[in-house]
Amino acid sequence: MTERDFLTLKDLDRRELSDLLEVSSQLKRAPHSQELEGKTLAMLFSKTSTRTRVSFEVAMNQLGGHAVNLNWTETNFVKGNVRDEAKVLGGYCDALMARVFTHQQLVELAEGCERPVINGMDDRYHPCQALADLLTILEEKQRFTGLKVGWTGDGTNVCNSLMLGAEMTGMEMTVATPKGFEPKIQTTANIVRDPKEAAADADVLVTDTWVSLGFEHEKDMRVKLFKPYQLNANLLSLAKKNCIVLHCLPAQRGYEITSDVLDSPQSKVFQEAENRLPTAKALLMKLLI
Numbered sequence: 282m283t284e285r286d287f288l289t290l291k292d293l294d295r296r297e298l299s300d301l302l303e304v305s306s307q308l309k310r311a312p313h314s315q316e317l318e319g320k321t322l323a324m325l326f327s328k329t330s331t332r333t334r335v336s337f338e339v340a341m342n343q344l345g346g347h348a349v350n351l352n353w354t355e356t357n358f359v360k361g362n363v364r365d366e367a368k369v370l371g372g373y374c375d376a377l378m379a380r381v382f383t384h385q386q387l388v389e390l391a392e393g394c395e396r397p398v399i400n401g402m403d404d405r406y407h408p409c410q411a412l413a414d415l416l417t418i419l420e421e422k423q424r425f426t427g428l429k430v431g432w433t434g435d436g437t438n439v440c441n442s443l444m445l446g447a448e449m450t451g452m453e454m455t456v457a458t459p460k461g462f463e464p465k466i467q468t469t470a471n472i473v474r475d476p477k478e479a480a481a482d483a484d485v486l487v488t489d490t491w492v493s494l495g496f497e498h499e500k501d502m503r504v505k506l507f508k509p510y511q512l513n514a515n516l517l518s519l520a521k522k523n524c525i526v527l528h529c530l531p532a533q534r535g536y537e538i539t540s541d542v543l544d545s546p547q548s549k550v551f552q553e554a555e556n557r558l559p560t561a562k563a564l565l566m567k568l569l570i
């Protein structure tokens with residue numbers, strides 16, 4: 282088998298992305314199989330995780346394989362060469378899913394490991410989250426083309442990956458961020474300052490934490506700067522009446538999103554979180570079979 286990595290959404294073409302979402306839907310209807318019997322996934326984490334860790338481990342179990350969880354600080358990644366350590370993991374396991382601090386570290390893991398490497402989130406991208414976001418939008422709207430996606434707040438890794446997803450599926454995306462917090466990539470998305478512009482007539486409104494992992498020391502400054510970008514009832518009222526709300530979680534209630542919005546019928550946030558599981562399964566099947 283040719284080794285195939287999933288470091289960004291761009292590692293899939295449009296047809297593959299569409300097929301993967303279709304398989305994800307099928308897997309929601311038939312969650313258990315032996316498709317990955319005998320296969321092992323190594324999961325390497327430099328940062329904390331609930332959804333990514335558990336969805337991938339459960340995905341492997343429900344497909345007949347299993348997963349090995351590794352905390353970076355408890356392995357010899359802290360002492361050795363990243364490529365060497367990754368090569369060794371590839372010798373034991375059928376794939377490696379990693380959450381690391383920098384995209385460069387992920388590239389080095391992929392260079393060393395001779396098995397597929399999956400980006401479980403780095404500073405630049407969170408493609409597995411984007412798969413779940415896209416599945417949720419498709420389930421709720423039954424299409425992508427012509428939809429308007431509004432992003433308000435920090436231009437995070439989740440924002441970057443959703444921007445790629447919007448471009449690949451024909452959605453129009455508007456991202457509103459304060460100066461200096463724009464997304465790190467360029468796509469067809471419009472970048473604006475005013476969150477009202479992102480919310481206006483939106484079919485989907487999305488936000489993310491203002492204080493990403495590793496930026497806790499900037500919390501006071503960020504809370505003040507991002508306050509006008511809060512996803513609250515006022516902002517949501519500018520969107521279409523049937524606009525859905527997404528957030529990758531964990532959310533800081535009362536900061537980037539208010540509880541009345543997060544718990545409203547328009548919020549599909551927990552459906553989005555659940556969709557991490559079938560999309561992880563579809564991705565693993567694509568890369569491992």
Ligand code: CP
Nearest residue numbers: 330331332333529530
């Ligand atoms: N959304 C997400 O990636 O969740 P975790 O950080 O809990 O994995």
